[in-house]
Amino acid sequence: MGKNRIDSIFKSKLAADENLFVPYIMAGDGGLDKLKDRIHFLTDSGVSAIELGIPFSDPVADGPTIQAAGQRALKAGTTLKGVLEVLATFKEERSVPIILMTYVNPIFIYGIEEFTDACVTSGVDGVIIPDLPMEEEDLVRDALQKREIAFIRLAAMTSPEERMKEIASRSEGFLYAVSVMGTTGARKAHSEEVKSYLETLKKHSPVPVLAGFGVSSVEQAHELSASCDGVIVGSKIVDLLHESKDDEVRTLIEGSVKKENVRL
Numbered sequence: 293m294g295k296n297r298i299d300s301i302f303k304s305k306l307a308a309d310e311n312l313f314v315p316y317i318m319a320g321d322g323g324l325d326k327l328k329d330r331i332h333f334l335t336d337s338g339v340s341a342i343e344l345g346i347p348f349s350d351p352v353a354d355g356p357t358i359q360a361a362g363q364r365a366l367k368a369g370t371t372l373k374g375v376l377e378v379l380a381t382f383k384e385e386r387s388v389p390i391i392l393m394t395y396v397n398p399i400f401i402y403g404i405e406e407f408t409d410a411c412v413t414s415g416v417d418g419v420i421i422p423d424l425p426m427e428e429e430d431l432v433r434d435a436l437q438k439r440e441i442a443f444i445r446l447a448a449m450t451s452p453e454e455r456m457k458e459i460a461s462r463s464e465g466f467l468y469a470v471s472v473m474g475t476t477g478a479r480k481a482h483s484e485e486v487k488s489y490l491e492t493l494k495k496h497s498p499v500p501v502l503a504g505f506g507v508s509s510v511e512q513a514h515e516l517s518a519s520c521d522g523v524i525v526g527s528k529i530v531d532l533l534h535e536s537k538d539d540e541v542r543t544l545i546e547g548s549v550k551k552e553n554v555r556l
């Protein structure tokens with residue numbers, strides 16, 4: 293469980309020459325009773341870990357698709373406590389790591405010690421807290437460390453190299469490289485920039501580097517994975533699951549994890 297489980301599963305996937313793939317799903321979207329089936333489905337499709345979002349009323353870092361999923365989940369009555377309780381009911385059945393993505397406020401309301409204890413009871417392996425700046429991590433860091441729960445850090449393209457280095461050296465489990473991809477125009481230059489950004493992080497990071505934000509196709513997954521260890525896909529997966537297009541989710545995952553020669 294915890295940090296060690298992420299380390300060993302990622303290591304064995306990489307040793308088998310696979311790209312890592314971490315889908316993001318919103319807990320409680322479609323009702324919490326769907327959670328168990330969705331986690332099993334994603335596991336069977338070959339994911340490396342699952343990033344599980346906790347819905348929050350003020351999700352400052354979420355894009356429109358994730359916000360809408362959060363609204364649906366909140367409407368269905370989803371709470372952090374409720375999600376942890378459901379996770380606890382099938383902890384022994386899971387073979388891929390669960391990484392909770394939650395804003396800091398629900399953690400403070402829960403209580404840091406209580407929250408981290410519940411993570412252990414529920415089999416949560418890691419956490420991502422997007423609105424907690426590096427300068428203010430002290431409060432949660434010790435509680436997580438004591439329980440061997442991976443504390444995954446986010447790197448940004450705008451950070452100077454020194455800061456990237458510092459963030460990379462602190463991250464546990466993996467490093468989340470926020471890599472906003474170009475939508476239209478200047479595509480080539482943009483992708484060159486992402487490439488060197490990922491290579492810089494790779495150079496400094498003792499843990500695998502995964503690129504996230506704006507990844508929605510197998511082609512993009514391959515392009516990014518060529519410069520790091522794999523990708524995180526949120527909005528696309530959330531949309532496909534919401535539309536019950538499970539086959540497309542499976543195709544995306546299976547295609548992305550396969551290494552192929554890509555020409556940039």
Ligand SMILES: O=P(O)(O)OC[C@@H](O)[C@@H](O)c1c[nH]c2ccccc12
Pocket residue numbers: 316343345353354355358393422504505506507524525526527528
């Ligand atoms: O949706 P995208 O573009 O595929 O990107 C993943 C992202 O949504 C997911 O990891 C995420 C959801 N909420 C966040 C808040 C901060 C950082 C990352 C996230």
